[in-house]
Amino acid sequence: MRFSSEKNKGLLIVISGPSGAGKGTICKELLKNRDYWLSVSATTRSPRKGEIDEKSYYFLTKEEFETKLSENDFLEYAEVYGNYYGTPKSKVIEKLETGKDVILEIDIQGALKVKENYPEGIFIFILPPSMEELKNRIIKRGSETSESLMTRFKSAYKEINYVSKYNYAVVNDEVELAVTKIESIIITEKCSVERFEQNILSKEGLIHEQLND
Numbered sequence: 001m002r003f004s005s006e007k008n009k010g011l012l013i014v015i016s017g018p019s020g021a022g023k024g025t026i027c028k029e030l031l032k033n034r035d036y037w038l039s040v041s042a043t044t045r046s047p048r049k050g051e052i053d054e055k056s057y058y059f060l061t062k063e064e065f066e067t068k069l070s071e072n073d074f075l076e077y078a079e080v081y082g083n084y085y086g087t088p089k090s091k092v093i094e095k096l097e098t099g100k101d102v103i104l105e106i107d108i109q110g111a112l113k114v115k116e117n118y119p120e121g122i123f124i125f126i127l128p129p130s131m132e133e134l135k136n137r138i139i140k141r142g143s144e145t146s147e148s149l150m151t152r153f154k155s156a157y158k159e160i161n162y163v164s165k166y167n168y169a170v171v172n173d174e175v176e177l178a179v180t181k182i183e184s185i186i187i188t189e190k191c192s193v194e195r196f197e198q199n200i201l202s203k204e205g206l207i208h209e210q211l212n213d
């Protein structure tokens with residue numbers, strides 16, 4: 001009986017939290033060190049300076065997005081600050097099935113929808129070091145009008161309360177440290193007895209009843 005298997009399903013790692021918490025920077029750093037697959041979302045918002053279609057996002061018109069929605073092409077979607085954002089479904093499922101660990105960088109509404117359908121995912125809430133710092137980060141990004149800045153900031157205040165729905169909370173005061181914490185969470189989860197049972201013992205036909213005999 002082998003206890004290691006290359007055929008295990010990949011982990012679905014959901015990195016979420018309020019706008020400005022630093023999810024994007026954390027995900028970029030995570031990808032530098034390890035072989036995760038980052039899902040590219042679709043959105044109806046306009047590209048920001050430096051963003052590349054199909055790399056940063058799939059930039060779609062509202063009509064294109066709604067067509068995909070009607071074809072059930074999204075794992076989850078949400079309307080965030082007046083624009084649609086969604087996770088293309090088929091690629092994510094395919095990667096997980098082939099054993100790749102998949103990262104979703106999505107907002108809180110989307111993360112909670114994924115949790116309903118895929119509770120075995122790992123749900124990580126990224127917090128800013130303080131609300132003042134969150135505001136500074138959104139201002140520094142320079143891409144928001146003062147109106148959209150206030151909208152993002154106000155909703156961030158409400159969103160912090162959703163941390164209780166997640167498995168882990170990581171404060172992003174230093175990116176490198178936050179990334180180390182997330183990598184540790186992923187390793188811990190891979191060693192959990194529950195996942196071990198799902199991946200190995202169930203395949204090998206070794207079930208609890210036998211252990212209790």
Ligand code: 5GP
Pocket residue numbers: 017018019023041042045076077078080085086087105106107108109110111
């Ligand atoms: P931004 O416009 O700043 O790129 O993203 C706005 C928010 O939408 C961020 O919180 C980002 O994480 C979230 N977001 C990006 N892609 C998706 C997605 O596919 N689904 C959901 N629900 N949120 C997303």
